[in-house]
Amino acid sequence: MQEQGIYSRNSFGRLMLRNHGGPVIQLYFYLDECYEQWRCLEKERKRTEVILTKTFLEKRSPAVTNSNLPKTPPNPTRVDHLIVNQIKEQAKVASLLEKMECLCGVPLPANIHTALKKNHMAICVTQARCKEEAVNMTKHQWQRPNFTKDRDTLLVVVALKDLAATTRKLCTALWCALQITLPKPIIIQDHHIIKEDANKEKCPSSFERYSFRL
Secondary structure, rough: OOOHHHHHHHHHHHHOOOOOOOOOHHHHHHHHHHHHHHHHHHHHHHHHHHHHHHOOOOOOOOOOOOOOOOOOOOOHHHHHHHHHHHHHHHHHHHHHHHHHHHHHOOOOOOHHHHHHHHHHHHHHHHHHHHHHHHHHHHOOOOOOOOOHHHHHHHHHHHHHHHHHHHHHHHHHHHHHHHHHHHHOOOHHHHOOOOOOOOOOOOOOOEEEEEEOOO
16 A cells, blocks of 8 residues: 555656646746736626627616725735736626626526636635645745645646636626627518419529528
């Protein structure tokens, strides 16, 4: 049993260090990915707000302000900035979804709320992993083995990867919510039926010379 444990631990360590220099490189990669997805979400949210304002001029809902939003800690890292920005943007998106439900008059589909909850959970997990890594680094600064450092960093990497994915899905969910909220165009169908004599030659349609392919 002991040999199996050592073998599993060594395999886990090689797996962490295999991908282009190990967890540190992955950390920077997924951190950049999180920032990119956060900017996309912010851009989509602002675009949605503009469209709703132009579409529903008569229905102005009061702005909701959240005073419990976090502030950037002293000497913040890029991850600290990311977490604070993500929490603020997530709160704005949640408020916007509530506004769209008021405009619709009906609740939005459950999968949109699920995307919001998963993104919130991913933010909380990322925040917790970063705090754990900082505590372990301070507590065992001189006696932490390399494997423990890599493990803590890899846990942050996994959290960042999930955060990037859930932010991207929330951006898609916000777009879907907008399509549901916007008024549907009125399609006027022509119900006039032209009855032709069976012996009369059919007039060729102007569309017959075109071919349509889906």
